[in-house]
Amino acid sequence: MRRIRRWGPGLLLVSPSILLIAVFVYGLIGWNIKVSLSDWRTAVPSSKYKGLAAYRDLQSDPAWSVNLHHILLFTVTFIVGALLVGLTLAFLLEKGVRGEGFFRSVYLFPMAVSFIAAGVVWRWLMNPAPGNRATGLNVVFDKLGVGFLANQWYLGQDWGMAAMALPAIWALSGYVMALFLAGFRGVPEELREAARMDGASEFRVYRHVVFPHLRPVTLSALIILGHISIKVFDLIVAIGGKQLITQVPAVYMWILIYDARDYAKGAAIATLLLIGISALIIPYLVYTVRSERRA
Amino acid sequence: MSTSTAAPIPVAPVRAPRARRRGRVRLLKYVVLLLFAIVILMPVYVLIVTSFKGGGEIDPAHAWSIPHLWTVDAWRQAWNGLSPNLGNSFKLVIPATLLSTLLGSLNGFVLSKWRFPGADFVFTFFLFGMFIPYQAVMIPLTQLFEDVNFPAGIPRLVFAHIVYGIPITALIFRNYYATIPEDLMEAARMDRAGMFRTYWSVVLPISAPAFVVAAIWQFTSIWNDFLFAVFIITDPAKWPVTVALNNVTGSFVTPYNVQMSAAVLASLPTLIVYVLLGRYFMRGLMAGALKG
Numbered sequence: 231m232r233r234i235r236r237w238g239p240g241l242l243l244v245s246p247s248i249l250l251i252a253v254f255v256y257g258l259i260g261w262n263i264k265v266s267l268s269d270w271r272t273a274v275p276s277s278k279y280k281g282l283a284a285y286r287d288l289q290s291d292p293a294w295s296v297n298l299h300h301i302l303l304f305t306v307t308f309i310v311g312a313l314l315v316g317l318t319l320a321f322l323l324e325k326g327v328r329g330e331g332f333f334r335s336v337y338l339f340p341m342a343v344s345f346i347a348a349g350v351v352w353r354w355l356m357n358p359a360p361g362n363r364a365t366g367l368n369v370v371f372d373k374l375g376v377g378f379l380a381n382q383w384y385l386g387q388d389w390g391m392a393a394m395a396l397p398a399i400w401a402l403s404g405y406v407m408a409l410f411l412a413g414f415r416g417v418p419e420e421l422r423e424a425a426r427m428d429g430a431s432e433f434r435v436y437r438h439v440v441f442p443h444l445r446p447v448t449l450s451a452l453i454i455l456g457h458i459s460i461k462v463f464d465l466i467v468a469i470g471g472k473q474l475i476t477q478v479p480a481v482y483m484w485i486l487i488y489d490a491r492d493y494a495k496g497a498a499i500a501t502l503l504l505i506g507i508s509a510l511i512i513p514y515l516v517y518t519v520r521s522e523r524r525a
Numbered sequence: 526m527s528t529s530t531a532a533p534i535p536v537a538p539v540r541a542p543r544a545r546r547r548g549r550v551r552l553l554k555y556v557v558l559l560l561f562a563i564v565i566l567m568p569v570y571v572l573i574v575t576s577f578k579g580g581g582e583i584d585p586a587h588a589w590s591i592p593h594l595w596t597v598d599a600w601r602q603a604w605n606g607l608s609p610n611l612g613n614s615f616k617l618v619i620p621a622t623l624l625s626t627l628l629g630s631l632n633g634f635v636l637s638k639w640r641f642p643g644a645d646f647v648f649t650f651f652l653f654g655m656f657i658p659y660q661a662v663m664i665p666l667t668q669l670f671e672d673v674n675f676p677a678g679i680p681r682l683v684f685a686h687i688v689y690g691i692p693i694t695a696l697i698f699r700n701y702y703a704t705i706p707e708d709l710m711e712a713a714r715m716d717r718a719g720m721f722r723t724y725w726s727v728v729l730p731i732s733a734p735a736f737v738v739a740a741i742w743q744f745t746s747i748w749n750d751f752l753f754a755v756f757i758i759t760d761p762a763k764w765p766v767t768v769a770l771n772n773v774t775g776s777f778v779t780p781y782n783v784q785m786s787a788a789v790l791a792s793l794p795t796l797i798v799y800v801l802l803g804r805y806f807m808r809g810l811m812a813g814a815l816k817g
Contacts, residue, residue, distance in 0.1 A: 237641035239720040244635045247628065247691050248647060254662065254688045255654040261665035275668070319561060322554050335803050336562045341810065342799035343792050344749035346767045350774045350788040351568040354575070354781060365588045365781070366571075373589075400565065405810055412811060461658035464751040464767075471775055483660055484755070497664050504661040511656040519649050 259504065266497035273491045284494040288502075293474060293482060300391045301478045305459040307395035308402075312455055313448070315399060316406025323407070324414040334411075337404035345401065349468020352397040356383035356469070384469055384476055394476060398465060402458070406451050413447035414440065453514045457507050479503055576600060576786035583781045599782035603773075603790050606783075609762070610769035611790070614748060617679050617765055621686040622743045628687065629694020629739050634728055636695060637702040638710055639720055648699065655692035663756045670757070678763040682754060686747045694739045697812045701735035702728065734805070741802055742809035745795050766791045 269280040288294045319337055323330055340348065355366035358381075364372070368380040383393040417440050425435045463480035470476025472485055479499050486496040575583065576599055578592040635641070636648050670681050705728065713723040751767045758764055764772070770791045774784045799806055 237639070240635040240639035240644075241641040243639075243720070244632055244641075244647065247632050247651070247695070250688050251651055251654050251691055254666070255657060258662035258665040258669070259657070261668075262661050262663075265664055315561070319558070322558055327554065327558065333558050333562060334807075336565055338803070338807065338810075339796075339799060340565065342745055342795045342806065344751065344767055344795075346749075346751050346771050347788040347792045348568065350770070350784050351571050353774075354571060354785075355568065362585060364585050369585060369588045400568070404565070408807060408810060457656055457658075461660065463660075467751070468771060468774070480658070480660055487664065487756075493664055500658070500660040500663065503658040507656060507658055511653065515649055515652055515656075519645065519652075523645065 262497050262504075263501050265493055266495075266501045268494050270493040270497075271491075271495070275493070280494065284492075284498040285502075287495055288498055293477065294479075296474060297477055297479050297482050300476070301460065301462075303389075303391040304395050304398075304462065304478065305456065307392040308398045308459050309452065309455045311395060311399035312403045312406050313451060315403035316451070317410050319403065319407040320410030320414055323411060334404075334408070337407050339404070340401040341405055343401075345397075345464035346468045348397055348401060349465055352400075353469045356393060356396070358382040358385045387475075390475060394466065394469065397469065398459070398462070401465075402455065406455070409447050409451050409454075410444065413444045417443045449514075453510050456510050460506050460510075461503055572785045572789050575782050576603075576789055578782045580780060580782065599780075599786040600790070602783045603787035606773055607766055607769055607787055607790055610764050610766040613679060613763055614765040614767075614794075617682050617686075618744055618747045621683045621690070621747050622740050624683075625687045625690035625694050625743050626736055626739045628691060629698050630729075630732060630736065631724070632691065632695040633698020633700075633702050633735070634724055635720075637699045638705065638728065639723070648695070651692040651695050653692075654689065655696070659689065659752055663752075667756055678758060678760060681757050682765070685753050685757060686743070686750070689753075690743055690747075693742060693812070697739045697742065697809060698732075698735050700812055701732070701738070705731070734808075737802065737805045738809045738812070741798055741806050742812075744798060745806070748795050 264277070266284055267279060267281060268276060269278045269283070270276045271284075319333075323333060327333070357365040357368065359365070364380070367383075371377055371379040381393075382390065384390045386393060421439050422435050425439045426432075430438070461480055462478060463484070466476055466478050466481050467484075470481075472481065472489075477485075480503065483496045483499040483503075486492045486499070571589075574589075574591050577595045577597070578587070579594055579596045579598060582592055582594070632651075636644050666685065669675075670677075675681055675684070709727060710723070713727045718726070748765075749767060750765075751771065754765045754768045755771075758768065761769075761772075770787055773779055773787050779787075
């Protein structure tokens with residue numbers, strides 16, 4: 231009884247939040263799944279059970295397979311690019327350089343800008359218009375005498391979504407740098423020193439001492455970038471709008487709800503997004519909470 | 526004998542090339558760092574330069590050059606178009622940030638210092654809500670707002686950001702409060718201070734850094750949010766600035782100089798916060814990666 235009096239008030243204080251999360255996260259997810267299984271395919275809400283009809287529709291929808299292809303190419307380019315740039319920057323900053331604070335602030339500043347605002351500039355930079363209507367990077371290539379590099383960017387038929395990943399890499403590689411920098415600094419100096427005493431070259435110190443220590447950070451970065459990528463929405467809308475050539479699942483869902491009023495199909499996409507992200511996040515959460523408890 | 530012959534080790538000639546090489550490596554490092562900085566700042570150059578150009582200078586021939594004639598015409602146009610929406614964004618972001626930060630502080634306090642059985646489970650239960658794609662709740666959420674007649678417009682958005690901000694704010698405060706020494710809590714316990722007394726007189730007075738981190742995080746993500754706003758707000762007069770900006774720039778009739786000044790205008794509040802409080806911004810980011 232006395233123990234309940236001890237922790238009771240705490241539980242009471244958190245309970246409104248528990249209730250809100252229970253209803254608005256878990257409850258609404260359940261409701262969304264129910265919508266995806268219904269026959270709500272018009273502006274008039276309906277809750278008649280229709281099984282997996284909306285999912286089957288999606289499977290045979292040519293736009294959907296285009297979406298999946300796009301998101302895959304975008305994700306791979308984005309993750310590889312952001313990891314490489316972030317790791318390089320952290321590696322260069324790791325041992326401390328003059329003006330580190332300045333460089334860090336510059337690399338991280340894109341995180342403070344919305345994808346919608348960044349999209350405005352990037353659409354200009356990656357303008358695919360030919361000849362005398364060209365702007366942005368194509369003009370730079372032309373002036374630098376490497377005009378053959380000029381390309382269609384995000385409107386390219388095959389590699390457009392790889393170009394679309396450039397602004398995302400721009401936006402998030404600073405964040406990845408910050409993660410890796412924390413990782414580098416977490417390697418005990420004694421370990422490096424011990425390896426050097428054993429006659430290891432600086433290269434081998436990195437290869438065998440420092441990089442193995444970065445594995446947990448790399449995992450975190452991968453998962454964070456991965457879940458951002460799967461649900462990418464604002465950036466695509468800002469640069470490509472609603473056109474099919476840059477469409478991804480989150481954008482298609484928006485079109486289905488707002489233009490086509492096909493709620494069941496939209497909800498089906500949302501459910502699939504959730505499943506994709508949960509496959510990444512749930513093991514990560516379990517792993518993190520468990521290793522925290524061990525510490 | 527042998528020692529005397531070995532004595533004059535040619536120290537200088539060996540060291541010099543190595544030092545020179547180290548110097549060259551260092552130089553290379555700075556060059557690469559600077560190149561990256563230039564690439565990352567390139568969009569900023571474009572934004573600023575283009576936004577001060579007059580209508581006659583935005584053609585491709587002058588694409589990258591600085592304006593011959595600096596003018597604020599584009600800025601004036603952008604301001605006229607966006608100022609009501611900037612107002613909406615402030616009406617949204619201020620109450621939402623304050624309330625969710627306060628809620629986060631209370632949750633973080635209980636989850637780290639006034640724990641109950643199952644507190645870790647509750648925390649994990651919260652955290653999942655941080656990573657979900659919000660698309661997965663969007664259709665029912667808008668439906669629910671209609672069903673219960675929730676006041677339309679900004680209040681709906683404030684509510685949504687407070688609810689979906691619970692996980693990240695709880696995380697930031699819980700991480701921070703975990704660093705409060707147990708002795709301090711023990712002292713409060715000795716004084717038989719209750720939960721609220723302890724929170725008010727022991728925990729809250731040293732919470733300022735966490736409040737700043739959480740408030741910056743919430744301010745930035747709510748200001749920059751597009752997804753919730755575009756689904757929840759149907760009345761264009763109530764649009765926050767992100768949705769209005771996308772509407773302005775999405776129509777290809779808007780000239781580049783106006784588009785660019787509108788983009789800067791919409792980003793200024795978060796950029797100012799970043800410049801002034803970047804240190805805390807970084808801490809929020811690291812908390813977002815779970816392992817603060």
